[in-house]
Amino acid sequence: MTSPAPATxxxxxxxxxxVVEVRTLRKSYPGPxxxxxxVAVEDVSFSVAPGEIFGILGPNGAxxxxxxxxxxxxxxxxxxxxxxxxTDPQQHPEAIKDVVGVxxxxxxxxxxxxxxxxxxxxxSFYEDPADPDELLALLDLxxxxxxxFSRLSGGQKQRLSIALxxxxxxxxxxxxxxxxxxxxxxRRATWDLIERVRDSGVTILLVTHFxxxxxxxxxxxxxxxxxxxxxxxxxxELIEQVDAERTVVLRLAAEDVTRAVAALDGLPEVSGxxxxxxxxxxxxxxxVLFAVVQALAAHDVVPDDVATxxxxxxxxxxxxxxRPYEEPAADAITKxxxx
Amino acid sequence: xSTMALGTRTGLRGFPTLLGTxxxxxxxxxxxxxYAVVFPTVLIVGLGLAIPGMREPITDAPEPWLGITPIAFYxxxxxxxxxxxxxxxxxxxxxxxxxxxxxxxxxxxxxxxxQGLVLAHLVISLxxxxxxxxLAVVVGGIAFGLPVPAxxxxxxxxxxxxxxxxxxxxxxxxxxxPRATTANAFGMLIYFxxxxxxxxxxxxxxxxxxxxxxxxxTPLGAATQAMNAGWFTGDVPxxxxxxxxxxxxxxxxxxxxxxxxS
Numbered sequence: 001m002t003s004p005a006p007a008t009x010x011x012x013x014x015x016x017x018x019v020v021e022v023r024t025l026r027k028s029y030p031g032p033x034x035x036x037x038x039v040a041v042e043d044v045s046f047s048v049a050p051g052e053i054f055g056i057l058g059p060n061g062a063x064x065x066x067x068x069x070x071x072x073x074x075x076x077x078x079x080x081x082x083x084x085x086x087t088d089p090q091q092h093p094e095a096i097k098d099v100v101g102v103x104x105x106x107x108x109x110x111x112x113x114x115x116x117x118x119x120x121x122x123x124s125f126y127e128d129p130a131d132p133d134e135l136l137a138l139l140d141l142x143x144x145x146x147x148x149f150s151r152l153s154g155g156q157k158q159r160l161s162i163a164l165x166x167x168x169x170x171x172x173x174x175x176x177x178x179x180x181x182x183x184x185x186x187r188r189a190t191w192d193l194i195e196r197v198r199d200s201g202v203t204i205l206l207v208t209h210f211x212x213x214x215x216x217x218x219x220x221x222x223x224x225x226x227x228x229x230x231x232x233x234x235x236x237e238l239i240e241q242v243d244a245e246r247t248v249v250l251r252l253a254a255e256d257v258t259r260a261v262a263a264l265d266g267l268p269e270v271s272g273x274x275x276x277x278x279x280x281x282x283x284x285x286x287x288v289l290f291a292v293v294q295a296l297a298a299h300d301v302v303p304d305d306v307a308t309x310x311x312x313x314x315x316x317x318x319x320x321x322x323r324p325y326e327e328p329a330a331d332a333i334t335k336x337x338x339x
Numbered sequence: 340x341s342t343m344a345l346g347t348r349t350g351l352r353g354f355p356t357l358l359g360t361x362x363x364x365x366x367x368x369x370x371x372x373x374y375a376v377v378f379p380t381v382l383i384v385g386l387g388l389a390i391p392g393m394r395e396p397i398t399d400a401p402e403p404w405l406g407i408t409p410i411a412f413y414x415x416x417x418x419x420x421x422x423x424x425x426x427x428x429x430x431x432x433x434x435x436x437x438x439x440x441x442x443x444x445x446x447x448x449x450x451x452x453x454q455g456l457v458l459a460h461l462v463i464s465l466x467x468x469x470x471x472x473x474l475a476v477v478v479g480g481i482a483f484g485l486p487v488p489a490x491x492x493x494x495x496x497x498x499x500x501x502x503x504x505x506x507x508x509x510x511x512x513x514x515x516x517p518r519a520t521t522a523n524a525f526g527m528l529i530y531f532x533x534x535x536x537x538x539x540x541x542x543x544x545x546x547x548x549x550x551x552x553x554x555x556x557t558p559l560g561a562a563t564q565a566m567n568a569g570w571f572t573g574d575v576p577x578x579x580x581x582x583x584x585x586x587x588x589x590x591x592x593x594x595x596x597x598x599x600x601s
Contacts, residue, residue: 072448074601094450102448107441112367113360121360124353125451168449 017086019172019203020048020071025080027066040066042227044080048220053194053204055221057214057313059325063227064207065105068174071205072102084172098127101170101202103161105177111150115141115160118149119167126168139163139193155186162190166197173197176207191217211313211325223317230320239311242319245271246288250280250296251305263299267291278304351455358459365433365463375429375467379421379475383413387483394483403572404544410483412543415494415566417479419537419559421471422501426509427526427533430464434513435522444601453600457513461506468502486570493569497576500583501562505533507590508558514598536560543567555579558586 025044028037041063048054056064069075070082073093082089089096109118119132136142139159144152152160158178165173175194179187194217198204208214214221215235223231223238231238252260257275265273269291270284282292289308296303317325366372387393387410396406434457437443443453479485488494508529516522536554538546542563546554554560555578565579 074444074447097448097450100448104441104445104448107445109440109442109445110361110364112364117360117363121353121356122449124356125449127352127450 018047018083019050019052019085020046020054020205021081021083022046022067022071023081025067025070025082026078027063027070027075028078039227041070041077044222044224044227044229046222046229046232048203048205050203051198051201052219053198053206053217055214055218056205056207056224057211057218057221058209058224060209062209062224064209064224065176067224068102068176068205068207072100072174073097098168099171101165101168101173103165103173103175103178105180107161108157109149109160111148113149114146115149115152115156116145118160119163122164123167128169130167130169132163132167135163135167138196140189154181155183158182158186158190159193162193166202170202172203172205174205174207177209178206179208179210179213187213211317215313223313223320225317225321231316235313238313238316242311242316245283246286247309248282248284248289248292249305249307249309250282250292250303252278252280252301252303254278256301259299260296260301260303263295263301264292267295351452351458353451354455354459357451357455358462361456361459362463362466365460365467371429372467375425375464376471376474378424379417379471380478382420383410383417383475383479384482386410386413387479400544407486407571408483409542409545410479411485411571412538412545412567414476414479414485415563415570416538416542417475418472418498418566419501419563420534420539421468421475422498422505422562423530423533423537423559425464425468425471426502426505427512427530428523429467430460430506430509431513431516431522431526432519433460435516436519438599438601439518447600457598464506465502472498488570489573490569493573493575494566495569497562497565497569497580497583500565500580500587501558504558504562504583504586504590507587507594510594511590511597514594517599533557533559537563543571556582558583 023045025041026039027041028039031038044063044067046054046056056067058064066075070077071084071089073089073096076090084096084100087095089100113121115136116132119136123129123132133142136145139162141156141159141163144156144160147156149157149160158181162175162178165175178194179190182190191213194204194206206214206218218235220234221232221238222229231241233241250260254277257278257280260280261273261275264270264280264282267284269288270282272281272283274281282288284291289306293306314325393410394408396408397404398406437453437456443456446453446456476485509526512522512525512529516525536550536557537559538554541547541550551560551564555564561576561579561582565576565583568574568576568579
């Protein structure tokens with residue numbers, strides 16, 4: 001996964017080198033009232049290739065936001081290396097701002113600014129900005145052009161925030177928790193939008209605590225927990241790595257349940273059988289499905305339904321950390337270690 | 340190096356758009372506009388019309404006060420109020436709100452520096468207080484025939500130092516308070532004592548000597564005393580000018596040094 005670092009400090013024009021590189025990043029904050037320092041990022045490394053949607057996934061407080069704040073030049077790391085397009089944002093924070101678009105969590109605009117005014121304002125900061133009207137059309141905000149920020153819905157604010165991150169025609173877009181607080185339809189629309197932006201050539205670094213979002217959207221991702229990378233790869237790779245165990249769920253006629261459990265329990269491929277009413281859950285090795293079907297056929301038990309449960313990134317997280325991944329309610333995000 | 344050109348930035352590209360946008364937004368807030376721009380005029384007109392005797396020339400005081408109408412003492416007070424209202428309340432409140440809402444952080448990720456936004460609001464505040472002060476003097480002059488200053492130069496110099504020292508106080512509040520409510524609380528905590536020392540309730544020679552002794556070491560008290568001297572006697576208010584210069588010299592660098600950008 002590691003690629004050679006570009007030798008120069010200048011923004012690299014090469015299309016093949018990594019767009020973003022983070023190596024053994026470490027960042028701690030002073031504790032409250034002189035208490036011990038709180039380590040937000042312990043040891044994080046990853047690299048992002050051009051044109052990828054790269055995910056940083058992890059529970060709240062895992063160190064995701066701190067990592068991207070170091071990337072965006074908002075914070076200075078204690079140790080480790082950070083490069084965007086070959087430039088160190090810690091050393092040259094001004095050098096990257098024309099080419100990196102950032103959507104921050106918890107960043108608002110003046111309540112009285114209209115959508116159109118905000119777009120014009122942010123466009124004026126950049127050397128070669130995108131056409132604000134085109135972006136508003138892309139983000140479905142044309143009807144809200146003259147609406148003040150304070151009167152926008154949560155989804156509209158979020159879309160405006162994305163539009164403002166893209167108005168400078170960035171080569172890299174850093175999006176932090178972009179679907180938090182959106183309803184399911186708005187989330188899906190936002191995901192489609194992010195894919196369109198990627199297709200237009202922008203490399204995207206996506207910070208999220210939503211497993212389904214990472215699985216649906218990311219070409220590759222790292223899972224971060226307690227400031228460390230616990231897994232890295234494509235969603236499919238990560239899921240395959242932990243997919244040693246399979247689960248088959250059967251729905252049987254009530255009179256068949258006892259017979260079926262007896263037939264399945266003790267098979268070499270089966271490691272566990274759990275019955276609840278007419279529902280029987282069988283876990284075992286990769287070949288457990290064949291074994292179950294053969295055993296049921298041998299006992300002439302015809303199930304009403306057979307389902308294999310799909311593995312998700314949640315299983316990956318559990319596998320690597322040994323604890324369940326608790327997704328907090330979308331509107332109850334608490335931030336740790338913020339000054 | 341063509342690659343570096345991508346990252347080269349002027350730091351304040353887009354500042355005219357920023358200043359224009361922020362000015363429009365500032366004007367959209369009717370409460371702020373009234374308080375910052377119209378209040379000093381309302382103060383002088385209201386007092387002049389409401390309080391009996393304000394427009395009667397003084398007959399029982401020695402020179403230089405003999406023959407002056409008491410409302411004239413509110414000329415300097417109105418100017419001081421114009422400066423204090425903006426420097427202590429609207430300006431710090433705007434800046435603290437930008438910090439609280441993450442606007443300064445958001446700007447830090449663009450080629451526009453957050454300093455640009457603070458600069459824009461300094462420009463807007465200066466413009467607003469000049470309009471407020473001008474309005475108060477012109478309307479007061481028309482309504483009550485305020486006397487022409489004995490030394491316009493001293494009044495002007497005093498006014499400039501008043502602006503610098505009061506923005507020193509306001510900038511320290513703006514620099515250090517994390518939230519708008521905190522900024523407002525600190526602003527108000529200082530605003531009313533400042534107005535007291537400026538002579539809001541005991542203008543010009545009416546202020547008791549003991550209070551005046553203390554007032555001349557506060558920025559706004561020194562400002563009205565200096566403007567009174569320039570307006571009515573033409574004396575050079577040396578101590579008061581030094582006091583205001585000293586406040587400015589201490590507070591403005593402190594605000595700049597300790598400004599919290601996030």
